[in-house]
Amino acid sequence: MGQFKDNTVLEAQKSRLKPPPMFKVMLLNDDFTPMEFVVVVLQKFFAMTREKATQVMLAVHRDGVGVCGVFPRDIATTKVQKVAAYARRHQHPLQCVMEET
Ligand code: TYC
Numbered sequence: 352m353g354q355f356k357d358n359t360v361l362e363a364q365k366s367r368l369k370p371p372p373m374f375k376v377m378l379l380n381d382d383f384t385p386m387e388f389v390v391v392v393l394q395k396f397f398a399m400t401r402e403k404a405t406q407v408m409l410a411v412h413r414d415g416v417g418v419c420g421v422f423p424r425d426i427a428t429t430k431v432q433k434v435a436a437y438a439r440r441h442q443h444p445l446q447c448v449m450e451e452t
Pocket of ligand 1: 412445
């Protein structure tokens with residue numbers, strides 16, 4: 352416990368703050384978006400290596416859905432919006448969604 356020269360004692364208080372809610376950001380599979388485009392998205396917006404991005408893309412292709420990362424609400428929202436804008440700009444139907452963990 353912290354004790355000062357004047358004998359003041361500061362009691363550590365238990366934090367009453369809940370940790371913030373976290374959100375999984377996920378890609379959905381579709382039949383049209385090229386595999387290479389999905390790999391680029393995962394590298395560009397989720398800071399994955401090409402190897403990791405390829406693994407995640409193939410998992411989404413196989414399973415229908417896959418997690419790209421887990422983030423606080425604002426960051427997850429921004430990622431979903433940026434991926435949507437980038438996919439639309441390139442005229443691909445790639446869907447990116449978020450869900451609370
Ligand atoms: N299924 C797509 C194809 O065969 C590839 C793909 C993977 C698309 C992942 C979307 O989130 C996705 N070209």
